[in-house]
Amino acid sequence: KAGVTQTPRYLIKTRGQQVTLSCSPISGHRSVSWYQQTPGQGLQFLFEYFSETQRNKGNFPGRFSGRQFSNSRSEMNVSTLELGDSALYLCASTLGGRNTEAFFGQGTRLTVV
Amino acid sequence: AQKVTQAQTEISVVEKEDVTLDCVYETRDTTYYLFWYKQPPSGELVFLIRRNSFDEQNEISGRYSWNFQKSTSSFNFTITASQVVDSAVYFCALSEATGGGSQGNLIFGKGTKLSVKP
Numbered sequence: 001k002a003g004v005t006q007t008p009r010y011l012i013k014t015r016g017q018q019v020t021l022s023c024s025p026i027s028g029h030r031s032v033s034w035y036q037q038t039p040g041q042g043l044q045f046l047f048e049y050f051s052e053t054q055r056n057k058g059n060f061p062g063r064f065s066g067r068q069f070s071n072s073r074s075e076m077n078v079s080t081l082e083l084g085d086s087a088l089y090l091c092a093s094t095l096g097g098r099n100t101e102a103f104f105g106q107g108t109r110l111t112v113v
Numbered sequence: 114a115q116k117v118t119q120a121q122t123e124i125s126v127v128e129k130e131d132v133t134l135d136c137v138y139e140t141r142d143t144t145y146y147l148f149w150y151k152q153p154p155s156g157e158l159v160f161l162i163r164r165n166s167f168d169e170q171n172e173i174s175g176r177y178s179w180n181f182q183k184s185t186s187s188f189n190f191t192i193t194a195s196q197v198v199d200s201a202v203y204f205c206a207l208s209e210a211t212g213g214g215s216q217g218n219l220i221f222g223k224g225t226k227l228s229v230k231p
Contacts, residue, residue, distance in 0.1 A: 004157075033218065043204065043221035056218040088156060102219070104150075104158040 002026065004093050004105035012111045018079040021108045025072050025093030031055070032074035033102070034066060037088040046089075049074055050096050081112045115140045117207050119222035126195050127230050134190045134225045136205030142166075147181065147188045148206040148219065158204065164188065195229045202226045 005024040013019050025032050033056075034046040045058040049068035066076040072093075078085055088109050092102040116139040126132045138147065149161040162172060164181050172179045176193045192199055206219040 035219075035221075042223040043206075043219075045218055045220070048218055058218075090156075090158065092158070101160050101163070102158075103160070106155055106157045109156075 004091055004103050006089075006091050006105035006108050008108060009106065010109045010111075012113060013081050014113055015081055015083060017081050018077060019081060019110060020075050020077045021089055021091075021110070023074045023076075023091030023093075023105060025074070025091075026103055029093035029095055029103075030072055031094045031096040032068055032072060033092045033094075034074070034076050035090045035092065036060075037090060037107070038084075038086070043090070046076065078110075083112050086110060086112045115142075115207055115209055115220050117205050117220055117222035119203075119205055119225050121225045122223070123226045123228070125228045125230065128197060129194050130229075131191060131193050132195050132227065132229075134192075134203050134205075134227070136188045136190065136222060138186050138188065138205070138207050140207060140209055142209040144209075146208040148208070149179065149188075149190050150204045150206060150221075152202040152204060152224070154201075161190075161203075192227075195227075197229050197231055200227055200229045 007022045023032055031050045033048040035043050037043045046060055047054055047066050048056040052068045063079045068074045088107045090107045091105045094102045118137045145166045147164045150158040151161055152158050162179055169181050178191045180189045202224045204224045205222045208219050
């Protein structure tokens with residue numbers, strides 16, 4: 001079956017702009033989570049969506065937001081981009097239960113200049 | 114507060130050597146889940162193993178083995194007879210029951226970069 005698909009793979013944006021990243025989970029998966037990976041902070045949890053509702057949220061400013069559609073596809077948005085937002089953004093999908101394996105996409109590499 | 118520490122930033126071994134990646138965690142929950150992931154250069158995280166806090170049995174899967182010890186809050190990962198294809202960054206992660214216990218809310222260590230040279 002198809003894996004987790006993240007688009008675009010690479011993105012360059014200017015400070016102050018906003019950006020929207022997309023994640024298509026594995027068919028049948030209802031939970032989508034987003035993570036930010038940077039060399040300094042490592043992998044940090046952004047938020048998790050399950051059945052179109054945000055189930056968990058990490059410690060990120062309100063400039064980071066997300067949503068999930070009825071087909072489980074998810075988008076995350078970052079407004080007023082800062083240089084420090086340059087990172088690899090990873091999306092993971094699971095069936096949604098406690099003991100279900102998470103499958104990760106290859107990520108979107110965002111560079112803010 | 115919850116935390117995962119991987120003290121080894123980088124490890125370099127020669128093919129066929131055994132290597133152990135250390136992971137120490139902190140949590141106040143009595144129910145939690147521990148994971149190991151592998152991140153090859155392509156970027157996606159590949160799930161290796163999950164352990165819940167009530168299951169301290171060690172696990173072996175081929176050349177991989179894991180040693181979970183609640184007494185020392187450690188969940189170490191050993192690769193036996195390492196191969197060049199094992200070169201990657203390995204992450205240990207924690208999920209607490211209060212956070213839903215799902216893999217959707219993982220606290221990751223900083224990772225250990227393993228280089229296996231031929």
